[in-house]
Amino acid sequence: MFVVLGATGHTGAVVAETLLARKQSVRVVVRSADKGAAWKSQGAEVAVASLDDVPALTKALQGALGVYLLVPPNYGATAWFAEQRQRLDRAAEAVKASGISHVVFLSSVGGQIPEGTGPIRVVRYGEQKLSPVARNLTILRPCYFMENWAPGIGMAKGQGLLPTFMAPQAKVPMIATRDIGRVAAERLMAGGRGHTVVELAGPEEYSPEQVAEALGRILGRAVATQPAPLSAVVPTLTSFGFSREAAGLFEEMYTAFSRGAIGYEHPASLVRGTIPLAEALRGMA
Numbered sequence: 001m002f003v004v005l006g007a008t009g010h011t012g013a014v015v016a017e018t019l020l021a022r023k024q025s026v027r028v029v030v031r032s033a034d035k036g037a038a039w040k041s042q043g044a045e046v047a048v049a050s051l052d053d054v055p056a057l058t059k060a061l062q063g064a065l066g067v068y069l070l071v072p073p074n075y076g077a078t079a080w081f082a083e084q085r086q087r088l089d090r091a092a093e094a095v096k097a098s099g100i101s102h103v104v105f106l107s108s109v110g111g112q113i114p115e116g117t118g119p120i121r122v123v124r125y126g127e128q129k130l131s132p133v134a135r136n137l138t139i140l141r142p143c144y145f146m147e148n149w150a151p152g153i154g155m156a157k158g159q160g161l162l163p164t165f166m167a168p169q170a171k172v173p174m175i176a177t178r179d180i181g182r183v184a185a186e187r188l189m190a191g192g193r194g195h196t197v198v199e200l201a202g203p204e205e206y207s208p209e210q211v212a213e214a215l216g217r218i219l220g221r222a223v224a225t226q227p228a229p230l231s232a233v234v235p236t237l238t239s240f241g242f243s244r245e246a247a248g249l250f251e252e253m254y255t256a257f258s259r260g261a262i263g264y265e266h267p268a269s270l271v272r273g274t275i276p277l278a279e280a281l282r283g284m285a
Contacts, residue, residue: 014181057094066102096133102192110262118253136192142200143173146280171205179273
């Protein structure tokens with residue numbers, strides 16, 4: 001039996017689907033029973049729990065071989081960083097109390113860097129909280145999600161512009177969430193072997209200009225990048241409902257990326273996905 005948190009999200013759904021396809025027993029953790037109905041129809045067990053309820057989460061983890069763990073962000077939270085740390089504290093408490101053997105934790109590229117990485121500092125905190133309580137811990141550190149381009153597709157369709165806070169010609173590691181979920185499921189099935197870090201990338205690096213070109217071919221129209229200055233990060237994200245604190249952390253992260261300050265800890269040992277950018281974009285367009 002494997003437990004999957006975040007089964008209604010991008011990576012968690014793929015983890016659960018992959019495990020079920022491999023004839024594994026799966027227990028999905030959802031906040032309400034109705035969110036688990038589709039999974040139940042596919043043969044998964046459903047546990048109603050959340051990161052705000054340690055006893056319920058502990059019960060959901062008990063008796064399982066491993067768990068895929070992530071902490072979904074609530075970017076509208078006023079005290080975003082503190083709220084995320086509290087949820088990670090509770091997750092670590094449940095892992096310890098349940099005695100579960102193996103945790104596969106979704107972190108991020110740059111998780112080894114202590115300061116100056118914006119929201120990545122939260123998953124670094126998670127790595128540190130889980131390390132002493134998880135008997136076997138697999139930390140996944142993926143790069144930029146290809147699916148992060150989805151919010152800009154509407155503007156690309158309507159105006160032929162793709163907004164970006166990154167330099168248009170800068171090659172950036174990107175990975176499809178389907179690759180992340182597949183690797184997570186495979187690591188769960190392989191079992192834990194102490195504490196390991198798995199750094200993930202896509203089949204190659206892409207620039208925002210290449211994203212625009214690929215999207216243009218899919219949409220059948222010319223698409224150009226629309227670079228925005230880093231000073232626009234906070235006003236743009238707050239207009240989308242981010243709290244000022246969360247938006248400020250993203251400005252910190254984008255600034256660090258632009259300076260080359262965020263990267264892999266062991267680039268020679270990257271695990272690369274197989275899904276190319278064009279395929280991921282077709283699934284969003």
